[in-house]
Amino acid sequence: MKSPNIRIYYSIIDPYPAYRVDLSELVAKSLSALHVETAWFMAADSADPHAGRRDYFSQHCRVPRRYAGGALARLGSRLAYWLSDAGHMLRAARGRYDVLQTRDKYLVSLLALAAARLSGKRFVYWCSYPFPEHALELARERGGLKGALLALKGRLAMFTLYRVVMRHADHNFVQSEQMLRDLAGYGIAVDRMTPVPMGVPQRLLDWAAARAVPVVPDRVVYLGTMASVRRLHVLIDAFALLRRRCPQATLLMVGDGDFPHERAALQRQVAELGLAEAVSFTGQVPIEEAWALSSSAAVCVSPFYPSKILASTSPTKLVEYMAMGRPVVCNDHPEQSAIIRDSGAGLCVAWDPAAFAGALAWMLEHPAQAEQMGAKGPAWVAATRTYPIIAESVRLTYQQLLQRAD
Structure with a gap:
């Protein structure tokens, strides 16, 4: 069997094992069949103080610890998640990967962007949903202190994502042509975005x-x-x-x-x-x-x-x-x-x-x-819409990105 010729480290917000078809069918199965190797970072779905390496469709996946209990356990779980996410991203930057990729994340995306620049790797961001705008919409609906906190979160996310991460990413995958148009309105270069619609297996x-x-x-x-x-x-x-x-x-x-x-x-x-x-x-x-x-x-x-x-x-x-x-x-x-x-x-x-x-x-x-x-x-x-066909387009985008880097 031909060796994988594109290697991606992919940090996502979804809990293990990610069930979304654009992760399982597109990335884990269809892109793998096209010799794109992906190593994953996912959240723990439930309490697991011994989480670590897992298997996700025959691909390696890292899952951080998550503790059962009250507020202190939740705080410990969140801290373990952040530290693990950051640590594995930094190790990936020193590893054999061609692309450091994040999906719907902010802080670790900033870290991945910096690590990619220092290591000479490519950084790719995958935007599946307008979460910053969603937070602002919820803030308007709820009002009060909770609404104010949501509004602050939304504004910080918009700045981080649209002014820094996506503007400086080597490439961005987005959900649709409409999302591409919306993001272009924020000043993100159209030639650095590729729409990847949902499909079927x-x-x-x-x-x-x-x-x-x-x-x-x-x-x-x-x-x-x-x-x-x-x-x-x-x-x-x-x-x-x-x-x-x-x-x-x-x-x-x-x-x-x-x-x-x-x-x-x-x-x-x-x-x-x-x-x-x-x-x-x-x-x-x-x-x-x-x-x-x-x-x-x-x-x-x-x-x-x-x-x-x-x-x-x-x-x-x-x-x-x-x-x-x-x-x-x-x-x-x-x-x-x-x-x-x-x-x-x-x-x-x-x-x-x-x-x-x-x-x-x-x-x-x-x-x-x-x-x-x-x-x-x-x-x-x-x-037009089976995941093997969509995967061909995504793989071509990776290939062109890496060829430009050479």
Whole structure:
């Protein structure tokens, strides 16, 4: 087997073992297949005073200690995390790595930037979400002392990240074209940014091609998180309007909230609207069961609250639906709108219950045309949004960066 020709040290905020697909599928699996070797630093998921080296998809991962107990244990765990993060980054700068890379971090990113300059390595920052702006938004919502502290945190993060880290990084990976435009407005050079959208693993396309899941007539499926930030009450209101026009319609909500009260709030709304017999909540289910339920939909729905912060994100569920060949209804959002325009795999409407209801009703009333839309999805996803394809682009970016350094 050919030896890896690009070596990356990657410090991330996610707890071990990181479950996000753009870490596991893109970096750990797909980039590894292209001879990009990654060594990881991740947080401990739970108390583990003996944490150390772990295995992450056959790659080395360092996990700092985390102690159980009260405030003193939490302080000790945080200190252990910071010291371990900094220490391993400095050792990486003296090691065999070509690239020092951080994701959604500030202090260790400053250290990595300085270490890269002193060691002659390349420093790359990966921005997956506008966390500084998120902190400022929370500060406005909460007010008081907690709001003031959040505002201070947000302003310090913006300065550190946008004025120092990303401006001076050798390269920055960002989540979307919209994020690139937003960051360019902060003075970050466009030619030092590469958008890396969310995709799907190739096995989803293979799974969908190998199975003929019967479509349940008039079934609408939502797959994903039910966190309150998603404002899915709009979807429930839309379904109530849909039932007036299509009384046989049913809604299947696949997934769960980050906290129990989030799904409970949606269930209360369903009961108050008299929709309990038409709406089902599955809770968390195994991934292939979630795929099977989504594949059974007459139409899938991807509501994505159109805030300025979320506009820069890259939704996953829309691409997953398309990989399964299902027609989709989504709302206006920079990336969702572009995907629907490019693929023709569904309808894109305003963030409004009546607009969602009208598009869903059209899909249910025109099943043949809806299926024609859905049939366009797999080829589009196969050509543009599998992680092996995305990995090719990312690897090329690394290669060009290292060639310029030579």
